[in-house]
Amino acid sequence: MEHVTPRLRRAGLFAAALAATGILVAGCASAAGTGNPSSGSAADGVEIAGVRIDIDDDARALLPEEIASAGAVNVATDAPYAPFEMFVEEGSEELTGVDVLLGQAIGAKLGIDFEFGQQGFDGIIPALQAGNFDVTMSAMTSSVERMDVLTFVDYSASGTGILTRAGNPDDIETSLDLCGKDVAVQTATSQVDLVNDTWQAECKAEGLDPIELAEFPSDSDAQLAITAGKAVASLLTKPSAGYVAKTTNDGKTFEVVEDPEAPTGYNATLNGIGVLKDDEALAEAIQAALQSLMDDGTYKRILAEFGVEGIGIDEATINGAKS
Helix, strand or coil: CCCCCCCCCCHHHHHHHHHHHCECECCCCCCEEECEECCCCHHHCEEECCEEECCCHHHHCCCCHHHHHHCEEEEEECCCECCCEEECCCCCCCEECHHHHHHHHHHHHHCCEEEEEECCHHHHHHHHHCCCCCEECCCCECCCHHHHCEEEEEEEEEEEEEEEECCCCCCCCCHHHHCCCEEEEECCCHHHHHHHHHHHHHHHHCCCCCCEEEEECCHHHHHHHHHCCCCCEEEEEHHHHHHHHHHHHHHCCEEECCCCCCCCCEEEEEEEEEEECCCHHHHHHHHHHHHHHHHHCHHHHHHHHCCCHHHCCCCCCECHHHC
16 A cells, blocks of 8 residues: 555445445454354354365464464554455444455464454554554555565555446557546546556557546546546556446446456555564464465455455565565
């Protein structure tokens, strides 16, 4: 997560979609499956996204003894930031989202609870340093600069996505197909910079007309430009695009362009689960648990719950952004 893109702050916009999918997770409780909250702790196994998850003994063996004995870790997140973390409804303390379900699934593999708590994004790293939290899962970019303090277990990659009308009637297959067309975007975002600093030059190099970029106060306003016929597409982060396409009008209004040259989005960066550098053993345990979820298919099931399969990666790396 980077601050060039304003965070989504109106959880009420997502309440209807969440009710439709039936995904509920308590902010500081054990995991809940799709429409079927499990009882007991992670040590008893839980059901998430319709999948029963039990302890992975090899991953659990990597846990530091004090955490295994405590049976839980405190996880810092900054909700709402759909589809990664968000409240079930405005005023509720119940959380859902990619990070929350995935964190609970990792906890289930390790036989501990991932207990999520709210923390303003700018204060997450200081809160870890102060000992208030053990882990952060908040769509945080695995940047080399942050590695001075944190070790990241990389769990997804996301860049800019292209959202268009369902059925893709304008045949948008790559960013070059936007040249000469009306495109909507939220103002003051990295997507504006991507178009102006990179894509316009690529259009010119191909002898094509420039992208006609229209800026709007919010992503939702940009999406309205599509439905009103004022734009052929809008640009936003690929996970947000996937979530909007999946949840709006039961998936009948929008579609995400899948460019095979940019499977996780344009200018994609890794997102990581962060722990303090001194907690290397915890990072290795989380990595092993996440890889287990990737190998058995649960990871993809969780991403699919929110329409963001496109941000999935094949391997749970540690500090992969350095390579």
